[in-house]
Amino acid sequence: MTQTVFIDGAAGTTGLEIAERLAGRSEFTLVTLDDARRKDASARREALNDADFVILCLPDDAARESVAMIENDTTRVIDASTAHRVAPGWVYGFPEVSGHDAVAAAARVSNPGCYSTGFIALVAPLVRAGLLPADWPYSCNAVSGYSGGGKALIERFEQDTDIAWRGYALALGHKHVPEMQSNCGLSVEPLFSPAVIAAHRGMVVEVPLPLAAMPGAATPDALRSALAEFYADSPVVAMGSTPADGEMLLRWSQGGDDRIELFVFGNSGGSQARLVARLDNLGKGASGACVQNLNIMAGLPETAGLRL
Numbered sequence: 001m002t003q004t005v006f007i008d009g010a011a012g013t014t015g016l017e018i019a020e021r022l023a024g025r026s027e028f029t030l031v032t033l034d035d036a037r038r039k040d041a042s043a044r045r046e047a048l049n050d051a052d053f054v055i056l057c058l059p060d061d062a063a064r065e066s067v068a069m070i071e072n073d074t075t076r077v078i079d080a081s082t083a084h085r086v087a088p089g090w091v092y093g094f095p096e097v098s099g100h101d102a103v104a105a106a107a108r109v110s111n112p113g114c115y116s117t118g119f120i121a122l123v124a125p126l127v128r129a130g131l132l133p134a135d136w137p138y139s140c141n142a143v144s145g146y147s148g149g150g151k152a153l154i155e156r157f158e159q160d161t162d163i164a165w166r167g168y169a170l171a172l173g174h175k176h177v178p179e180m181q182s183n184c185g186l187s188v189e190p191l192f193s194p195a196v197i198a199a200h201r202g203m204v205v206e207v208p209l210p211l212a213a214m215p216g217a218a219t220p221d222a223l224r225s226a227l228a229e230f231y232a233d234s235p236v237v238a239m240g241s242t243p244a245d246g247e248m249l250l251r252w253s254q255g256g257d258d259r260i261e262l263f264v265f266g267n268s269g270g271s272q273a274r275l276v277a278r279l280d281n282l283g284k285g286a287s288g289a290c291v292q293n294l295n296i297m298a299g300l301p302e303t304a305g306l307r308l
Ligand SMILES: NC(=O)C1=CN([C@@H]2O[C@H](COP(=O)(O)OP(=O)(O)OC[C@H]3O[C@@H](n4cnc5c(N)ncnc54)[C@H](OP(=O)(O)O)[C@@H]3O)[C@@H](O)[C@H]2O)C=CC1
Pocket: 008, 009, 010, 011, 012, 013, 014, 015, 038, 039, 040, 056, 057, 058, 059, 060, 062, 080, 081, 082, 112, 113, 114, 147, 148, 149, 150, 151, 152, 281, 282, 285, 286
């Protein structure tokens, strides 16, 4: 028997990419609302309560509103927004770190933020293994393709093609910081500096580590081996091969898959390292992760429909 999946916000950037990944899947019947009804509260309420699974691809307030409209205890929810990422009763939908069993059993799953996905993939296993300190003030620099900001930012970058780079969150306190801190078990908030580049999709997240100054920190080689071992069985997260020519590129042609590649670069003395994650903000950073979580919750192979 197929299970019904309602995408609330199916006309948006993340929703459209999820629908593409679910198209042709015989295990699911996809439900979306047409243009005239997609913001109609009573149509949404009905669809939310009829579905086996609901995927929320909405701004935070609308996502909270959708959850409040669910009146039964059978509809299971995956929320792509920031609304429930550190909320009690919600499982953080990063199965490689939160545990596949926790996601499989959950009625409410919060899909990670795109930047947080890179940061947590790099830092959480190393802190958990005691190879990096939990009480260090980490910093994180990242660039994202403009699709990370949804329809509004896509329109802005497509209209103003003179923007090459846009730094933001200049007052600090980006909305991803709480989920980064809590899922890595850090006692200090990371200092996060995001920026948008003039590319449609793609993301690089970097955590610079002054290892010699960090109490108890391991060597770059040990950090690389620990990450490789942690993700050895993952079909989605993998170590990237160290570029032979000493440079790393984010190419226009590379976007559009649901994998995430991790790198550890270190200096010759091992006193400094750069942890780097390269992913697609719309792949493992959003829609790919939603579909991976849906598969796990539905008891299906986790990579079904993913672009790997
Ligand atoms: N883009 C990305 O890389 C990522 C996005 N996310 C999150 O996913 C969610 C969706 O983002 P994204 O797809 O980028 O955003 P978009 O702006 O592209 O899409 C949001 C959609 O929600 C619709 N919408 C807004 N309010 C309501 C409402 N009250 N009822 C029904 N529909 C409504 C919008 O309608 P309309 O078309 O009329 O504007 C739009 O179609 C956000 O919470 C975002 O933060 C998470 C990770 C990464």
